[in-house]
Amino acid sequence: MTIVSSYAQSALTFGLQIGSGYHGEVFRLIPGSKVIKLYRSEGEFLAPTSKEGLALRNAEQEHTIASDLFGNGISAPKSFGIYSIRLWRINHPWELVHPLHLTGWLRAYIPGKTIGNLSGEQRQRAEERKWVELQKAQDFGYNPPSDAWSSKNVILQPNGRIVLIDFLYWKKKVN
Numbered sequence: 001m002t003i004v005s006s007y008a009q010s011a012l013t014f015g016l017q018i019g020s021g022y023h024g025e026v027f028r029l030i031p032g033s034k035v036i037k038l039y040r041s042e043g044e045f046l047a048p049t050s051k052e053g054l055a056l057r058n059a060e061q062e063h064t065i066a067s068d069l070f071g072n073g074i075s076a077p078k079s080f081g082i083y084s085i086r087l088w089r090i091n092h093p094w095e096l097v098h099p100l101h102l103t104g105w106l107r108a109y110i111p112g113k114t115i116g117n118l119s120g121e122q123r124q125r126a127e128e129r130k131w132v133e134l135q136k137a138q139d140f141g142y143n144p145p146s147d148a149w150s151s152k153n154v155i156l157q158p159n160g161r162i163v164l165i166d167f168l169y170w171k172k173k174v175n
C-alpha cells in the first residue's frame with residue numbers, strides 16, 4: 001500500500017513515516033511536534049469497525065496509560081488523544097481508490113534515538129535510566145509487560161532524558 005495523503009478531523013497534516021513496530025506504524029505530522037500511531041494486524045491497517053474496534057481499543061489503552069504515567073511524573077510522551085484520519089491509497093501510480101478511515105493515537109514527537117540503536121557506554125547509561133523509569137511505573141502500580149523492557153520501546157533524547165513510548169500491553173497490578 002502506498003500512502004499519498006491524509007488528514008485528521010482537526011486538519012492535521014500528514015508527514016513522514018518515522019517508525020514501524022510489531023503493532024503499528026508511526027507518522028510524524030507537520031509541523032513536527034506530534035506523531036500519530038496507526039494500528040495494523042497481519043500487515044493490514046485496522047479500520048475502526050474491523051476486528052471489533054481493535055484499533056480504537058488499542059488507541060484508548062495507550063492514551064489512558066500514557067496520560068496516567070505522564071501526569072504522575074513518569075517519562076512518557078504527552079498524549080493528545082484518539083483521532084480518526086482518512087488515509088488514501090493507490091492501486092496504480094495514478095489511480096486513487098477509496099479512502100480508509102483509520103483510528104490512531106496522537107502523541108508528542110520525541111526527538112532522539114531508540115536505545116537499541118545506541119552502543120557502548122551511552123547504551124549502558126540509557127538502559128539503566130530505562131530500568132529506573134520502569135521501576136517507578138511499577139511502584140506507581142503498573143505491571144509493565146516484557147515488551148516495555150525492549151530497547152525498541154524507549155527513546156533517549158538529546159538532552160539525556162529517556163522516554164517510554166509503547167503501552168499496548170500495560171496493565172495495572174492486581175491487588
Ligand SMILES: Nc1ncnc2c1ncn2[C@@H]1O[C@H](COP(=O)(O)OP(=O)(O)O)[C@@H](O)[C@H]1O
Pocket residue numbers: 018019020021022023024025026035037077107108109110111114152153165166167168
Ligand atoms: N512519540 C514518538 N516519537 C518519535 N518516534 C516514535 C514515537 N513513537 C514511536 N516512535 C517510533 O516508532 C516505532 C514504533 O512505535 P511503537 O509505539 O513502539 O509501535 P509498535 O506497538 O508497533 O511497536 C518506535 O520504535 C520508534 O522508533
Ligand SMILES: [Mg+2]
Pocket residue numbers: 021022152153166
Ligand atoms: Mg514498539
